[in-house]
Amino acid sequence: MTDSRPLVLIVDDDAAVGRVLEDVLQPTYDARSVTSAGAALELVRSSDVAIVLADQQMPDMTGLELLTEVRRVKPTAVGVLITAYADLQDAMQAINTVRVIGFVTKPWDEQELEDIMRKAMDAHVALRMMSRPAERELRELQSLAGAPTPITAQRFGVLPLRDSAPEAFKRLRQTYTEILGLALDQRVYKVEHRTSQALHDLADELGALSAGPRDVIDLHVQALKERMAHASRDQTSALAEEGRLLVLELMGEMVTYYRSYTLGVRA
Secondary structure: OOOOOOOEEEEEOHHHHHHHHHHHHHHOOEEEEEOOOHHHHHHHHHHOEEEEEOOOOOOOHHHHHHHHHHHHOOOOOEEEEEEEEHHHHHHHHHHHHHHEEEEEEEEHHHHHHHHHHHHHHHHHHHHHHHHOOOHHHHHHHHHHHOOOOHHHHOOOOOHHHHHOHHHHHHHHHHHHHHHHHHHHHHHHHHHOOOOHHHHHHHHHHHHHHHHHHHHHHHHHHHHHHHHHOOOOOOHHHHHHHHHHHHHHHHHHHHHHHHHHHHHHOOO
C-alpha cells in the first residue's frame, strides 16, 4: 500500500536529532532523516518531498545554502530552518533573502513545531497548485480561498479577514497588488524595488490582525485576478511566476512574525 502522508525530510548531521524529529513527526508525516546535505539533495531529486527541515550549522553546507538549492531543484518543496537561539537574528535576516517559510529553534517546543509544519504544508499545497498553467492555477487558488470557513472556526470567531475586517482587507489587498506590480517591473525591466521590505511590512500588518495562511492566499488571489485582467498572455505567465515567489515569501514573513514576537526579537 502506498503511504499517502506528505514526505518530510530532516537534515541534521547529528543522527540522534534526526531520529527524535522523525518520531515526533511520524504520526502525521512520512518523516525521514539524513545526516548530510548531499544525501538530502539526492532524495529531493528522486522523491516528492513536501518539506525540508534543515539544521543551519552543518559541516558540508549551511542549512540556508541547502534550502536555497532545494528551492532550485524542487520549487514546490518548502524549507524550514532549524537554528540555535544564539543564531536567531542572523537566521531571520537570511530567511528573507532565501525565502524559506520560517524557522524553529533548538530546543524546540512541540506545539510550535506542529504550528510551523502546518503552515509549511499550506505553503506546499499552494505551490503545487501554482505549478499548473496560470489560468488553472488561479481557478484552483480561488477555490481554496473561497472554501467555506469550518464551523469550529466560525464558532470561535476565527473568520477570514475579508469577512471579519473587510475595510482592512481591501487596503491590504491594494498594497499586495502594488507589490506584485513592483515584482513584475523588477523582472521585466530589471529595476530594483524593495519588495522584500514591503512584504515584511505587510506581514506586520497582517500579524497585527491575527491573519493566517488562508488570508495570505486570499490576498494573492485577489491581486492576481486584478493584475491578470489587464495583462497579455506573456505578462500573465510572468505574473504567475513572480506571484509564486511572493506568496511563499509573505507566508514565510508571517511565520517569522509570529515566532519572533513570541521570542521578543521582531525588528
